[in-house]
Amino acid sequence: MKIRNISLMNYRNYEELNIELGKDVNVFQGENAQGKTNVLESIYYCAFGRSHRTAKSKDLIQWEKENARIRVYIEKDRLDKTIEINLLTDGKKSISVNKVRLHKIGDLLGILNVVMFSPEDLKIVKESPGLRRKFLDMEISQLDRRYYNALVVYNQILAERGALLKSRRVDRNILDIYDQKLAQEASYIAKQRVNYIHLLNVHGQPIHQEITTNKEEIRFEYKCSFSLEGNLQDNLKKELSRKREMDMDRGTTSAGIHRDDFTIRINGADAKDFGSQGQQRTAVLTMKFASLEIIRKINGEYPILLLDDVLSELDLSRKKFILKSIENIQTVITCTGVENIEEYLTGNYRLFNVVNGTIMTGGE
Numbered sequence: 161m162k163i164r165n166i167s168l169m170n171y172r173n174y175e176e177l178n179i180e181l182g183k184d185v186n187v188f189q190g191e192n193a194q195g196k197t198n199v200l201e202s203i204y205y206c207a208f209g210r211s212h213r214t215a216k217s218k219d220l221i222q223w224e225k226e227n228a229r230i231r232v233y234i235e236k237d238r239l240d241k242t243i244e245i246n247l248l249t250d251g252k253k254s255i256s257v258n259k260v261r262l263h264k265i266g267d268l269l270g271i272l273n274v275v276m277f278s279p280e281d282l283k284i285v286k287e288s289p290g291l292r293r294k295f296l297d298m299e300i301s302q303l304d305r306r307y308y309n310a311l312v313v314y315n316q317i318l319a320e321r322g323a324l325l326k327s328r329r330v331d332r333n334i335l336d337i338y339d340q341k342l343a344q345e346a347s348y349i350a351k352q353r354v355n356y357i358h359l360l361n362v363h364g365q366p367i368h369q370e371i372t373t374n375k376e377e378i379r380f381e382y383k384c385s386f387s388l389e390g391n392l393q394d395n396l397k398k399e400l401s402r403k404r405e406m407d408m409d410r411g412t413t414s415a416g417i418h419r420d421d422f423t424i425r426i427n428g429a430d431a432k433d434f435g436s437q438g439q440q441r442t443a444v445l446t447m448k449f450a451s452l453e454i455i456r457k458i459n460g461e462y463p464i465l466l467l468d469d470v471l472s473e474l475d476l477s478r479k480k481f482i483l484k485s486i487e488n489i490q491t492v493i494t495c496t497g498v499e500n501i502e503e504y505l506t507g508n509y510r511l512f513n514v515v516n517g518t519i520m521t522g523g524e
């Protein structure tokens with residue numbers, strides 16, 4: 161899969177942009193706040209139907225403009241596809257693929273596969289379980305629309321169950337129905353997450369060994385709020401009924417995939433609590449590069465890799481690992497120039513100079 165062209169209209173600080181990407185590495189270079197990440201964000205939007213930075217699509221429209229448009233041309237399985245997104249200031253948006261309008265965001269997933277890596281991703285290792293669940297949900301959703309749809313349904317039922325628990329008179333029969341539905345969706349979601357964690361181990365362990373020159377061993381483990389032995393649906397139903405009185409007291413649902421997490425162990429110790437900053441960075445790097453391999457294994461081709469300002473934060477050996485690993489992957493890198501990226505890139509690359517919402521191609 162390759163992106164051939166990106167065109168933006170009234171998107172963030174781009175009034176009009178039309179660029180051809182190179183099929184290998186594309187370096188967007190410029191000072192701070194010039195519009196480098198905005199380009200990456202527009203690509204990400206075409207993959208997931210949302211920004212990685214804001215939930216408010218209105219923020220993406222150029223100030224004082226009424227609408228914005230992103231258009232990305234991709235080449236996939238030797239076919240051309242055009243993804244077009246139109247955003248309006250009232251929060252409405254329309255998404256079309258090859259001019260056919262999509263009715264659900266779920267239908268966009270998997271058309272353009274991307275893996276994004278930014279300094280913010282360190283939080284996946286360091287911070288709350290919600291960020292680790294989000295990592296799994298995004299990665300699995302772009303490979304499996306059924307997973308995304310199950311998540312949407314699960315979250316709806318969870319919200320309804322929460323509202324019921326908070327109401328003064330809880331109808332236990334309705335609660336039974338919610339529990340049944342939650343368990344049904346959760347069993348599929350948990351199974352796919354466990355499988356993804358397995359794939360992270362399979363593909364991540366050799367990557368991590370390479371980066372740490374065999375000094376460290378990484379291990380990912382899914383932590384489920386209900387038993388993973390036997391029938392998962394029954395297990396969650398039992399757990400929900402065991403905790404029902406407590407849930408009614410507290411007005412929340414205390415078991416289910418919205419409470420799950422996964423641990424990242426380096427040489428046996430939990431990287432969240434005991435990992436050094438360097439080890440935590442290596443763990444995220446491993447997860448991102450393992451995600452690339454997982455997508456390639458499942459789809460037969462690499463996704464697009466988006467590296468947002470990550471090179472300046474990494475030491476020389478990790479930087480070299482990244483730049484060596486991206487040889488067969490179409491990559492979009494943003495940097496300020498201090499990284500001296502040209503020194504490490506061995507293959508072809510295309511340079512774009514970004515200055516205040518305009519881009520000049522610096523050649524290959």
Ligand SMILES: Nc1ncnc2c1ncn2[C@@H]1O[C@H](COP(=O)(O)OP(=O)(O)OP(=O)(O)O)[C@@H](O)[C@H]1O
Nearest residue numbers: 172173192193194195196197198219220221222223
């Ligand atoms: N809706 C908008 N309309 C117009 N300009 C916007 C809008 N949203 C953001 N900007 C501008 O976009 C610029 C930020 O762009 P971006 O986040 O891509 O920076 P960057 O080049 O990646 O910088 P850094 O290296 O600091 O991350 C800022 O100048 C900001 O004012």
